[in-house]
Amino acid sequence: MPPRGKVIPFPERPDAPRGERGLVEVRRCDQAEAIVVRSLFESEGIPTLLRSRLAHSVHPFSVGDQGEVVVLVPASEAARSRRLLTRIVSGPRAP
Numbered sequence: 001m002p003p004r005g006k007v008i009p010f011p012e013r014p015d016a017p018r019g020e021r022g023l024v025e026v027r028r029c030d031q032a033e034a035i036v037v038r039s040l041f042e043s044e045g046i047p048t049l050l051r052s053r054l055a056h057s058v059h060p061f062s063v064g065d066q067g068e069v070v071v072l073v074p075a076s077e078a079a080r081s082r083r084l085l086t087r088i089v090s091g092p093r094a095p
Contacts, residue, residue: 023049023072026081034069040084046077 027037031052038048049072073081 022075024075024078025070026073026078027071027085028068029071030067031069034071037071037085040088041071041073041077041081044080044084046073046081046084048073 027034029037034050038050041048050069051072052067052069054067
C-alpha cells in the first residue's frame with residue numbers, strides 16, 4: 001500500500017469576517033443614499049464602511065434589493081450616528 005499524503009485541515013473561520021469586528025449596521029439603502037450618509041458621518045469624524053454584495057463599478061445599475069448597501073460604523077459610534085440620521089430625517093426644529 002503506497003503512503004498516504006498529508007492531510008491539511010482547513011483553517012477555522014472566525015465569528016466575524018476579518019476587518020469587520022466591532023462594526024455595527026446603522027442603515028441599509030441604495031448606493032446614492034449610502035454615499036450621502038457616509039459623507040455625513042465622515043464630516044462628523046465617524047469612520048464609515050460601506051458593504052454591498054454587488055460591485056457597483058462593474059454593474060452601474062441594479063434592481064430592487066440587489067443593489068442594497070449596508071452602512072457600518074464602529075460600535076462605539078453607533079448611537080451617535082443614529083442620532084445624526086434621526087436629526088436629518090426629522091428636519092430642523094422650528095424656533
